[in-house]
Every structure is written in structure tokens, then in C-alpha cells.
Amino acid sequence: MPEKNIIRSPFFYVGDKYKLMPQLKQLMPDDIDNYIEPFVGGGSSFLNSKGNRYILNDIDKYVIKLHKELAKYVGKREILLKKIYKIIDEYGLSCSYRDIVVSDELKKQYPKTYYAKYNKAGYESLRRDFNKTKRNILKLYVLLIYGFNHMIRFNASGEFNLPVGNVDFNKNVYNALCNYLAFIEKNEIVFYNYDYQKFLNQLSFTKNSYVFLDPPYLISMSEYNKLWNEKKEKELCDFLDKLNEKGVRFGITNLITHKGKTNSTFSEWAKKYYIYDIDSNYISFNDNTIKEGTKEVFVTNYGKRKK
Numbered sequence: 001m002p003e004k005n006i007i008r009s010p011f012f013y014v015g016d017k018y019k020l021m022p023q024l025k026q027l028m029p030d031d032i033d034n035y036i037e038p039f040v041g042g043g044s045s046f047l048n049s050k051g052n053r054y055i056l057n058d059i060d061k062y063v064i065k066l067h068k069e070l071a072k073y074v075g076k077r078e079i080l081l082k083k084i085y086k087i088i089d090e091y092g093l094s095c096s097y098r099d100i101v102v103s104d105e106l107k108k109q110y111p112k113t114y115y116a117k118y119n120k121a122g123y124e125s126l127r128r129d130f131n132k133t134k135r136n137i138l139k140l141y142v143l144l145i146y147g148f149n150h151m152i153r154f155n156a157s158g159e160f161n162l163p164v165g166n167v168d169f170n171k172n173v174y175n176a177l178c179n180y181l182a183f184i185e186k187n188e189i190v191f192y193n194y195d196y197q198k199f200l201n202q203l204s205f206t207k208n209s210y211v212f213l214d215p216p217y218l219i220s221m222s223e224y225n226k227l228w229n230e231k232k233e234k235e236l237c238d239f240l241d242k243l244n245e246k247g248v249r250f251g252i253t254n255l256i257t258h259k260g261k262t263n264s265t266f267s268e269w270a271k272k273y274y275i276y277d278i279d280s281n282y283i284s285f286n287d288n289t290i291k292e293g294t295k296e297v298f299v300t301n302y303g304k305r306k307k
Contacts, residue, residue, distance in 0.1 A: 009042035038196035
């Protein structure tokens with residue numbers, strides 16, 4: 001289980017590094033000036049690192065819009081919560097944090113899916129309204145809270161199409177939001193929405209810059225990884241070699257083996273650097289079970305002993 005002082009991203013989606021951060025924190029440098037993250041996702045990694053400045057990027061425009069939307073409410077937490085609660089109430093969603101709960105009868109009838117049954121109609125109505133303009137990012141955030149596995153998923157027509165999940169706004173969501181806003185308030189943070197190479201190529205690296213990478217996993221079937229392929233994997237490895245030649249420190253997570261597959265490209269590339277085995281709990285969007293034979297690693301171009 002994660003340490004009590006580990007901050008969880010308020011986006012909660014499958015694939016973030018929340019549960020791995022107690023291990024990864026030990027392997028990060030102690031003297032980070034600019035903390036740089038090209039695949040920021042939900043942000044559990046940067047929320048649990050120590051840098052003087054945070055330079056964060058993701059190619060998914062909605063990921064960055066969500067971060068920027070929440071960050072607007074630094075110092076205005078109660079205003080943010082009031083707006084979120086208004087959306088929840090408007091669409092008749094449960095909110096266990098405020099004791100708006102499902103009836104005992106519904107819990108007995110649907111013991112494993114009662115939140116999904118209760119929230120389905122309201123959730124789908126909220127989803128339809130968001131898709132009309134796709135401009136109300138707080139509505140998108142509420143959809144993520146109540147959506148299946150908290151995924152950001154749009155179909156080929158550009159419409160958010162995630163189904164309802166068996167979840168609601170609970171104490172964990174409240175705490176994650178509060179911790180996120182507190183972190184943003186205390187630190188200098190800037191967000192970008194570029195391809196990772198364009199993002200990194202336009203940066204000037206200081207002596208103690210550090211690049212943390214949690215890219216799509218080549219041999220995973222997770223929703224986020226569908227657009228990643230062998231060519232992109234090789235390009236990423238070559239790009240990191242160039243960063244290493246410039247003296248820029250980096251650390252990257254990846255899967256070496258998973259469900260009978262092996263990532264030979266990354267495995268061979270990693271041999272020239274420091275490889276740390278991670279006690280992984282890797283799961284995917286389509287399969288929430290933890291698989292035997294999965295090997296997740298953290299590769300760095302600097303040496304650091306585990307504490």
C-alpha cells in the first residue's frame with residue numbers, strides 16, 4: 001500500500017503511478033531544479049517529487065485542459081467544490097462525501113454495481129450535455145469522477161464516450177482535490193500540450209534538470225497506449241540517448257514483459273543504463289486483474305541506491 005504521505009492525483013485513472021511512488025521517489029535525484037515530465041497524465045508523479053520548478057506536458061489536450069481548469073482554483077477551493085457539487089446535484093448523482101447515498105434496497109439488489117445503477121441516467125445526461133460543446137471542463141472532470149476506471153476516452157467522432165462506473169464523489173476524491181490544489185499553490189508549475197519531442201526540444205536544461213517519463217507501454221493494451229507502436233518506442237529510446245549525451249538526467253518506467261509478450265526494443269536499449277525492478281501492480285483499462293509474469297522497471301542514466 002502507498003505511504004500515507006503520497007499524494008494521489010484527483011483524476012484517479014488506471015495507469016497512473018500513485019501506488020508505485022513510494023518506490024520511484026527513492027530512485028529520483030535529491031537535487032532537482034527543473035522537474036520535467038513529457039507524459040504527465042494525471043500527475044501522481046510530479047505531485048510526489050521535489051523540484052524547484054515543474055515543467056509538465058501531455059499530448060492529450062483534454063488532460064492539459066483538466067489540469068489548467070483545476071489549477072485556476074488555487075486559493076479558491078470552496079468555490080471549486082461549490083461548482084462541482086452544483087453539477088452533481090443538477091444531474092442527480094450520488095455524493096457519498098456529502099451523505100447523498102444509494103438506498104439500502106438498491107445496494108441489496110445490486111451489491112457490486114449499485115453506484116452505477118443509481119448514477120447511470122444522470123451520468124449519461126451529463127455526458128450528452130458536455131458533448132454538445134465540449135467547453136465545460138468542470139463537467140468533464142465530474143464525468144471522470146463517475147466514469148468507468150476514470151478514463152479520458154473520446155470516440156472517432158470526438159465525443160466523450162466513457163460509460164458510468166461504480167464510483168462517486170467520496171472522501172478520497174475530496175482529499176485528492178484538496179492536496180492537488182495545495183501542491184499547485186506551493187510550487188511554480190507550467191503546463192504544455194505538445195508531442196513529447198517538440199516539448200523537450202524547446203526546453204533549455206539547467207545543470208540539475210530532471211526528466212521523468214511514464215510513456216505509453218508498447219506491450220500493454222491499455223486505452224492510452226493504442227496509438228503507440230514499435231517505431232515510436234525506438235524513437236523514444238533514441239531520443240533519450242541524445243538527452244544522455246547532453247548530460248540531462250532522466251528516469252523512465254516501462255513494461256519489459258506482460259501477458260506473454262516481451263518488449264525487446266526497450267529491454268535491449270535499457271542495458272546501457274541503470275535498471276531497477278519495480279514491485280508492479282500493473283493493470284489495464286480492459287482487465288483489472290494483476291497478472292503474473294509482468295515485469296515493470298525504472299531505467300535511469302544515473303546511479304542511485306534504494307534507501
